[in-house]
Amino acid sequence: MSPRTIAITGASGLIGTALADHLTSRGDRVIRFSRTGGTGSDVIAWDPRRGTLETDKLRGVDAVVHLAGAGIGDKRWTTDYKREILESRTKSTALLATAMAELSDGPKVLLSGSAIGYYGESLDATFIESSPAGSGFLADVCEQWEAATAPAERAGIRVAHLRTGIVLSPRGGALKKLLPLFKLGAGGRMGSGRQWQSWISIDDEILAIDHLLSASVSGPVNLTAPRPVTQAEFTKTLAHVLRRPSLLPVPSFGPKLLLGSELADALLFTGQRVLPEVLGASGYQFRHHDLESALRALLDRPA
Secondary structure (H helix, E strand, O other): OOOOEEEEEOOOOHHHHHHHHHHHHOOOEEEEEEOOOOOOOOEEEEEOOOOEEOHHHHOOOOEEEEOOOOOOOOOOOOHHHHHHHHHHHHHHHHHHHHHHHOOOOOOOEEEEEEEHHHHOOOOOOEEOOOOOOOOOHHHHHHHHHHHOOHHHHHOOOEEEEEEEOEEEEOOEHHHHHHHHHHHOOOOOOEOOOOOEEOEEEHHHHHHHHHHHHHOOOOEEEEEOOOOOEEHHHHHHHHHHHHOOOOOOOEOOHHHHHHHOHHHHHHHHHOOOEEOOHHHHHOOOOOOOOOHHHHHHHHHHOOO
16 A cells, blocks of 8 residues: 555544554654644644634645544533533534635545444443434534534545544553552442443554545444443453452442542443444454453553
């Protein structure tokens, strides 16, 4: 395959950093969006809040991977921060989609971030890409986030919505936060443990995005492993891989006191069983199908 030019928003985040490293290692050129400015042909200055973007630097770019957005679990969900979570996604996506639509020689592919929060929460249902949107704050955010790509779609740009699950990496995200506790033998299931955890290894997250850059796939794509687990299974497996006990459940009142009830429920005490139907049908071959093999591979490598 010939080298490509790929522009990435959110390139300094967990997924963006790993994706940029992967694409660069295979010979692609990576251009990073930056809100703090910068010079050179490999930096695109933009400010979604002000609606500014160096559109000309998108000329000749093959595809954009849009991963930017305020962290869901970075702060308590005050009214102001919930607005920031929503607008950091919708405004940046609309700005990018509109700019791409105006260029005749710009990117023809937009892989735009989303999340499995689109489906809402359920203990019993199984969700695939054709499942309807759920209810709640995260579902509303995801709906509006995905809808903001409309200008690009109307211009004939291939748009895929990356409905990402829990990305497992020892370098960031949920797994990094859990590891110290579990290594001390103090980890345990959250609440009832019946809530579903639809996870994906950082390796498959990156390889799947690379796959979607060239696969003829549009619309929603679930980036989750084929074998989701319950929260009880997740904690039991993590403890087993680390050779530590996992005996005491974590009562809900502690995290709710620390994070706030709404955020704690969304991140820890509810979930959804999501399957990657579109990704599998497109020919993608998972590196890690089951949780134990994924954790062993991730935790055995150098930090």
